[in-house]
Amino acid sequence: MIAPAEQALSYTQEQPADAVAIEALLDHAFGPGRFVKSSERVREFALFRPDMSFCAWDGGRLVGSVRMWQVRVGDTPAVFLGPLAVQAAGRKFGVGGELVQMASAAARAAGFPVLLVGDEPYFGRFGYSAAPCRGVVMPGPVDQRRVLALGADKLEGPVRA
Numbered sequence: 001m002i003a004p005a006e007q008a009l010s011y012t013q014e015q016p017a018d019a020v021a022i023e024a025l026l027d028h029a030f031g032p033g034r035f036v037k038s039s040e041r042v043r044e045f046a047l048f049r050p051d052m053s054f055c056a057w058d059g060g061r062l063v064g065s066v067r068m069w070q071v072r073v074g075d076t077p078a079v080f081l082g083p084l085a086v087q088a089a090g091r092k093f094g095v096g097g098e099l100v101q102m103a104s105a106a107a108r109a110a111g112f113p114v115l116l117v118g119d120e121p122y123f124g125r126f127g128y129s130a131a132p133c134r135g136v137v138m139p140g141p142v143d144q145r146r147v148l149a150l151g152a153d154k155l156e157g158p159v160r161a
């Protein structure tokens with residue numbers, strides 16, 4: 001693969017026809033364990049928001065994906081980010097960062113705070129922090145230090161539909 005930085009990648013809003021390629025990418029990125037995560041419980045009840053979900057393409061080949069889901073945290077409407085994945089050969093060229101920033105900007109423009117479960121050392125560079133999330137209750141076991149938010153001083157309560 002040619003390094004994405006060396007050529008133009010394109011970024012598009014997710015379309016229904018992209019789902020098969022995205023599933024294959026997620027299988028490679030996370031393996032079979034991806035379905036037992038607490039984040040997956042959220043995705044079972046949340047409303048998918050394709051308008052805030054994006055794909056990165058190298059020509060016709062999918063390089064990365066980020067998906068967004070509408071939820072409430074307690075009574076506060078919010079959007080849950082994830083999964084985020086970039087094809088192994090395309091990592092460290094900024095594709096993941098571009099996808100996070102596009103999805104986050106779309107959610108913030110629509111007035112939603114964004115919630116996710118991920119590593120603060122990665123997501124912190126995009127403004128995500130665990131500090132507002134101490135009172136967030138995920139639908140399953142989670143390391144609370146990995147529950148991060150953008151665009152809210154404080155989120156509290158169960159993550160629900």
Ligand SMILES: CC(C)(COP(=O)(O)OP(=O)(O)OC[C@H]1O[C@@H](n2cnc3c(N)ncnc32)[C@H](O)[C@@H]1OP(=O)(O)O)[C@@H](O)C(=O)NCCC(=O)NCCS
Pocket residue numbers: 029030084085086087090091092093094095096097098117118119121122
């Ligand atoms: C996480 C992921 C999406 C990043 O994609 P990417 O296109 O490489 O991201 P970027 O190019 O924007 O950023 C790469 C940088 O983030 C760092 N990074 C990646 N994952 C990290 C993590 N979990 N914690 C801290 N830093 C991380 C890389 O080391 C790299 O650092 P550098 O810029 O100093 O070289 C990609 O590694 C991936 O698909 N991983 C497997 C799936 C996954 O873990 N998804 C996230 C779920 S929370």
